[in-house]
Amino acid sequence: MGKDVKGRRDFIGMALGGFTALGGIGALYAMKRSWDPLPSVKAAGFTTVDLSAAEENVLSVEKWRGKPIFVLKKSADMKKDPRDVVVGSDHFHVSIGLCTHLGCIPAYKPTDHKFLCACHGGEFDASGHEIFGPPPSPLEIPPFKIDGTTLVLGEAGPEYKKMLDAGLTV
Amino acid sequence: MAKFEKANSIGEWLDQRLAIETLKKVMNTEYWIPKNINFLWAMGMVLAATFGILVVSGIFLLMYYKPDTALAFDSVNYTTMTEVGYGWLWRHIHGVGASLVFLVIYIHMFTGIYYGSYKRGRELIWLSGMGLFVAFSAEAFSGYMLPWGQMSYWAGMVITNLFSGGSLEAYGLVEWIRGDYVPADAFLTRFFMLHVFLLPLVIIGLIVLHFGTLRIPHVNNQDGEEFDYAEAAELYKAGKVKESKVIPFSPVFLSKDVFVMGVYFILFFYLVFYHFEFAMDPVNFDPADGLKTPAHIYPEWYFLWSYEILRPFSKDLGLVLFAISQVIFFMLPFLDRSPNVAPASRRGLFKYWFWILLIDVIVLTFMGKLPPTDALFANIGLVAAVLFFVLWIALPFITKSEKKL
Numbered sequence: 375m376g377k378d379v380k381g382r383r384d385f386i387g388m389a390l391g392g393f394t395a396l397g398g399i400g401a402l403y404a405m406k407r408s409w410d411p412l413p414s415v416k417a418a419g420f421t422t423v424d425l426s427a428a429e430e431n432v433l434s435v436e437k438w439r440g441k442p443i444f445v446l447k448k449s450a451d452m453k454k455d456p457r458d459v460v461v462g463s464d465h466f467h468v469s470i471g472l473c474t475h476l477g478c479i480p481a482y483k484p485t486d487h488k489f490l491c492a493c494h495g496g497e498f499d500a501s502g503h504e505i506f507g508p509p510p511s512p513l514e515i516p517p518f519k520i521d522g523t524t525l526v527l528g529e530a531g532p533e534y535k536k537m538l539d540a541g542l543t544v
Numbered sequence: 545m546a547k548f549e550k551a552n553s554i555g556e557w558l559d560q561r562l563a564i565e566t567l568k569k570v571m572n573t574e575y576w577i578p579k580n581i582n583f584l585w586a587m588g589m590v591l592a593a594t595f596g597i598l599v600v601s602g603i604f605l606l607m608y609y610k611p612d613t614a615l616a617f618d619s620v621n622y623t624t625m626t627e628v629g630y631g632w633l634w635r636h637i638h639g640v641g642a643s644l645v646f647l648v649i650y651i652h653m654f655t656g657i658y659y660g661s662y663k664r665g666r667e668l669i670w671l672s673g674m675g676l677f678v679a680f681s682a683e684a685f686s687g688y689m690l691p692w693g694q695m696s697y698w699a700g701m702v703i704t705n706l707f708s709g710g711s712l713e714a715y716g717l718v719e720w721i722r723g724d725y726v727p728a729d730a731f732l733t734r735f736f737m738l739h740v741f742l743l744p745l746v747i748i749g750l751i752v753l754h755f756g757t758l759r760i761p762h763v764n765n766q767d768g769e770e771f772d773y774a775e776a777a778e779l780y781k782a783g784k785v786k787e788s789k790v791i792p793f794s795p796v797f798l799s800k801d802v803f804v805m806g807v808y809f810i811l812f813f814y815l816v817f818y819h820f821e822f823a824m825d826p827v828n829f830d831p832a833d834g835l836k837t838p839a840h841i842y843p844e845w846y847f848l849w850s851y852e853i854l855r856p857f858s859k860d861l862g863l864v865l866f867a868i869s870q871v872i873f874f875m876l877p878f879l880d881r882s883p884n885v886a887p888a889s890r891r892g893l894f895k896y897w898f899w900i901l902l903i904d905v906i907v908l909t910f911m912g913k914l915p916p917t918d919a920l921f922a923n924i925g926l927v928a929a930v931l932f933f934v935l936w937i938a939l940p941f942i943t944k945s946e947k948k949l
């Protein structure tokens with residue numbers, strides 16, 4: 375085989391290989407993007423909760439972005455906490471109701487003022503601090519804004535930003 | 545065109561065009577299998593047959609399944625189970641098959657470990673086998689999502705959360721895998737795609753590779769004996785069938801496989817018709833509800849041992865150990881430093897290593913099923929989990945000091 379024949383064959387091979395590699399990288403990006411959450415999923419994001427009807431020491435569970443949201447109005451004998459959402463003189467514990475271990479929903483025990491996670495035995499107090507078991511961090515606080523006696527979930531108000539800056543949630 | 549003679553039979557006609565005679569020799573009549581093996585060597589073909597049954601029953605389940613979070617639960621539990629003629633049969637076969645395939649995989653793996661069938665030329669058999677184990681695990685998990693019951697949803701939630709990597713807090717990755725903040729429609733449809741197409745394709749490819757890796761080293765035997773296959777084959781072909789150490793895979797050896805398969809399928813169909821409930825978690829007969837966790841979440845029995853490794857530790861340590869336990873079996877051919885290919889009973893300390901590992905995995909499995917609240921069982925689980933890692937760390941040392949046989 376002549377030298378230039380080999381050279382030309384190699385060139386054709388390399389040209390195809392080069393374009394295939396480029397196309398392959400493009401395809402990988404397209405594949406990654408196809409697995410991304412859809413814009414409609416991302417946009418469906420705000421829930422409002424009326425706090426005026428809440429009863430003391432009774433957990434109500436709202437739904438935001440498919441996740442359960444704990445809203446617990448604290449009674450006088452329950453400890454106040456910098457993580458509380460304060461509306462007038464009322465203190466509320468508001469958090470995403472998914473255990474920070476692996477995401478089960480802890481159950482609220484009103485007599486002990488504790489959340490118990492059945493999956494691996496984790497426990498949280500009524501302010502969402504982890505007090506026992508594998509959960510590594512407190513229950514997360516969803517982005518919220520206080521608007522009179524309603525709570526808007528999904529929008530970051532000044533109270534939420536303060537908690538975030540103070541490292542009280544992630 | 546190449547020159548073709550007139551063929552005198554269909555077989556000859558095919559042979560001229562496809563060389564089926566050569567193929568038959570390589571894969572059947574001159575694929576030599578040692579005589580000195582027992583029923584445990586039939587587990588591979590039992591697995592292949594079970595996979596076939598899973599494919600067939602899956603095809604019929606697919607006919608009425610609807611991959612949509614609003615429709616999936618009823619399409620399985622109502623349409624397939626009560627309306628479709630014999631729909632229940634496919635479902636029970638599929639459920640029982642998915643459970644038993646893991647039982648047989650574990651037997652097959654521990655047989656390989658016991659007889660040292662993963663080294664001295666058989667490393668690739670082991671590695672492709674572990675590839676199959678991982679692919680089957682993913683296949684079982686993705687299939688478990690499809691009925692969209694409570695266990696589907698919450699298992700999906702917990703398992704995808706593992707990818708947040710603990711303190712790495714890679715929630716972006718978790719949401720990317722799910723296609724949503726929580727397991728929802730996008731999650732169900734992509735796991736449907738994985739379960740019915742991509743993973744079965746990968747499994748078929750891996751089975752072909754697994755069989756390919758067996759062809760040159762041949763299967764091991766009960767004594768780990770190395771012998772000259774060419775010589776043994778000559779003896780057999782010369783009619784000295786008694787003196788030869790080998791028999792051809794087909795039709796001679798296959799008949800033994802078929803016998804074991806017969807016994808296995810009697811058990812299989814007994815379970816399908818009379819005891820299918822063990823493979824059907826009652827909690828999964830409640831539709832998925834993102835606002836209510838079932839009282840106690842546990843995986844199917846075949847994942848319990850690794851689940852139990854996750855549980856007794858803090859989140860980060862648990863995740864790291866869990867990740868290691870998922871891949872450590874891949875390392876077996878390289879962590880075993882002994883040159884001996886022999887049954888564990890003749891290998892000194894390795895004998896104890898083998899039996900302790902087997903019992904430890906069984907103990908972990910039982911503890912994984914119990915609720916996390918009982919202190920005694922939680923401690924047994926912790927000890928068993930620590931022991932699991934102690935064993936793997938000890939392996940290179942005890943095999944290094946093993947006497948050469």
Ligand code: HEM
Nearest residue numbers: 585586587588589591592653656661673674676677763764
């Ligand atoms: C569905 C999955 C699998 C199928 C269909 C399959 C099939 C087979 C078959 C037909 C054989 C030859 C006969 C025998 O020794 O049983 C074999 C051998 C073997 N397989 Fe698998 N296998 C599967 C999974 C695995 C797994 C998960 C492992 C372990 C990591 C594994 C490791 C081995 C080893 C080490 C051998 C060689 C045994 C010897 O040389 O004696 N296989 N497999």
Ligand code: FES
Nearest residue numbers: 473475476491496
């Ligand atoms: S998910 Fe709550 S303790 Fe594990």
